[in-house]
Amino acid sequence: MISDERAEKALRYLVDTDESCALLKAEVERAEFVFKRTREAVFTFSTGTVAERQAEAIQHADTLAANDKLVEAIAAYAKIANKRDTERIVLDVYRTICANKRTGAI
Numbered sequence: 001m002i003s004d005e006r007a008e009k010a011l012r013y014l015v016d017t018d019e020s021c022a023l024l025k026a027e028v029e030r031a032e033f034v035f036k037r038t039r040e041a042v043f044t045f046s047t048g049t050v051a052e053r054q055a056e057a058i059q060h061a062d063t064l065a066a067n068d069k070l071v072e073a074i075a076a077y078a079k080i081a082n083k084r085d086t087e088r089i090v091l092d093v094y095r096t097i098c099a100n101k102r103t104g105a106i
Contacts, residue, residue, distance in 0.1 A: 001097065002090060002094045002097060006090065006094070007090065007091060010087035010088075010090040010094075011087075011091060013083070013084070014084060014088070014091075017080055017083075017084060020080060021080050021081060021084060024073070024076050024077040024080055024081075025077055025081075027073045028070070028073045028074055028077050030073075031070040031072075031074075032070055034066050034069065034070075035063070035066040035067055035070045038060075038066040039057045039058060039063045039066070040057070042057040042060040042062060042063055043056070043057035
């Protein structure tokens with residue numbers, strides 16, 4: 001059973017992480033843009049066949065660094081987003097329990 005305190009904790013977490021979650025999502029978008037822009041810039045200034053230029057663009061140190069930043073941003077966002085999803089489930093279960101109590105089902 002989910003206590004009132006646990007439900008309050010879940011709600012508080014959601015309230016407290018609204019802004020940080022949004023900022024982390026924005027960081028993912030920015031990192032994805034930087035990664036694509038870096039890869040495309042390296043491709044544009046490379047020489048050789050298209051396949052050679054694509055291979056160079058994806059293996060270039062700047063592209064790899066941008067990819068690492070993107071992965072870090074995704075991981076940070078996923079961590080908080082997943083926790084927020086869990087807290088929403090806790091609140092849904094709590095509401096269901098409360099509704100069942102009101103109707104006498106429990």
